Amino acid sequence: MYGDGKDIDVKDTFERVEFDRLAGEWRYVITDMICRAGSGHLGGALSLVEVVLTLYKRVMRYDPANPKWEDRDRLVLSKGHAAPVLYVALAYEGFFPKDWLGTLNADGTKLPSHADERFVPGVDMTTGSLGQGLSCACGAALAAKMDGKPHTVFCIIGDGESNEGQNWEAGMFAAHNNLDNLVAICDYNKLQIDGFTEDVLDLEPLADKWRAFGWEVMEVDGHDWDALYETLTAAQAVTGRPTMILAHTIKGKGNLAVENRPGSHNIKIPDQAAYEKYMNALAVQNCTLPY
């Protein structure tokens, strides 16, 4: 939530009906954005809707009129391919006009497939090459510590992304440096490009791994409004060490054409029939597109 000056604070205005409505609308818009683009990373964007919506509506402090406000909370979307859900959040919160959303991946667009701080107001770190974002977030959190700033650096990593060894370098570093202003969220939807994570490269016991690396570990249903809010705010209150939240999610949530399906990482929409297939599979229909 936001205000317009240095007194900005979180203004939690949770209403379950409104949040449910917004989540449905965001999934509708995200699916349409990717279909218009002709292809895109649908599954991993849809799994994050409740996480990102809770962050921007109830947890993070920021100012859309001043995207670089130095006391804002940061969000590094390390799984940068989920950028559409971040772009929707930023547009709906007023960082840029909503009609930009219809230009995802178009020639000359300001909204490229992977999150890009160079073009998109409100994006705090350019990402896309998996494994780097958690390290970037460590740097941002360390800078805040050096400067005595109280803000939180959030970082969303993927479960497939967790295969990358650099995450574990960052894990050691964050614990060693007591970065308790770093809250990481693993979008644990159990699917990666080539199949289920347990089949491609099993992550389990994932919670134990992060605990062994010196992190506070929390687990949450990543689609439960109350649980997400309580977990995210509890993570912000942890002192002395970083927190990893394993958000158990469903890849492709809310779109039956991709929900919990291998192959939902990146979809191709070659024609009108494919477009209709993905749009008609949405659990929530007939939303108004903001572009």
Added chain:
Amino acid sequence: MALHDQEMRFVYAETLNELMAENPKVLCLEADLSKATGTNPRVIEPNPSHFVNFGVAEANMVSAAAGLASEGKIPFAATFTCFASRRVYDQITISVAYANNNVKIVGTSPGVTAGPNGGTHMCFQDLAIMRAMPNMHVYSPCDAYELQAVVRYMATTEQPTYMQLVRGQVGAVFDESVTFSPDRAAKLRDGSDVTLVSTGYMTQFAVGVAETLAAEGIAVDLLHYPSVKPFDADTLVASASKTGGVVTVENQNIVGGLGGAVCEVLSEQCPTRVKRLGVPDQFGEVASEDYLFEKHGFGPAHIAAACRELAGKENA
């Protein structure tokens, strides 16, 4: 004590200390090689809060440096050239150059100066691969005074940069009056018979070669390039059009580095015969500098012979 009497790594460390006193945003980042880089204890003792050791985790160091830079810090992240360039090429490409974060990568012990660590650590391609990266500046200062000027420049400009740092003592080329601009090559000697182009560690030898040749009656136009990218094409073209022959020498593979940059410019703007000296597309090995110069043909005697040939005075 004159800077030339000191090891380059200690000049690097003391320059960082001076910069930290001027600007607390300057940070020293290391990956378990801080003693080799010369910053431990020289930087960590006076400036412990500006020193971060990442352990043997270069990928995390580079991306975290990007995160620090995105918050306004000016991180200098150092490790051996092999790890500072090829090991973290994607991290530098995406977290630093593509994202345009103001990170300074310092690659120590370039080329043959990795000596006893041998082939695994002897990196001959860092200038080439870093030069091929958009939005990167690539510097290789030749002596202690120029190093000081280059590091100062890096700390005061917002620009992703890679710099080679020779750790040991290097022969004098400049004095305290030297200035640095990435857009400008240094003309070290005027001559009309042949152009000799060098960078970094090899420039000290090029200076001696040019003096030797002068005594033989061969006038070398000697150009030193502290910045391989951006590359001062005008100075090169002016020299080549005057001399008609260009020798390049670098402590690197002859593919893609300084020699590559020279050939790219001249082939398009002033076709000129070029002889590239350096390592002819081979890996390094445990060996002394003299052995490697002799084996690969880029020591002072080889530089002199190439200059004589291109000057058309092989019998001088």
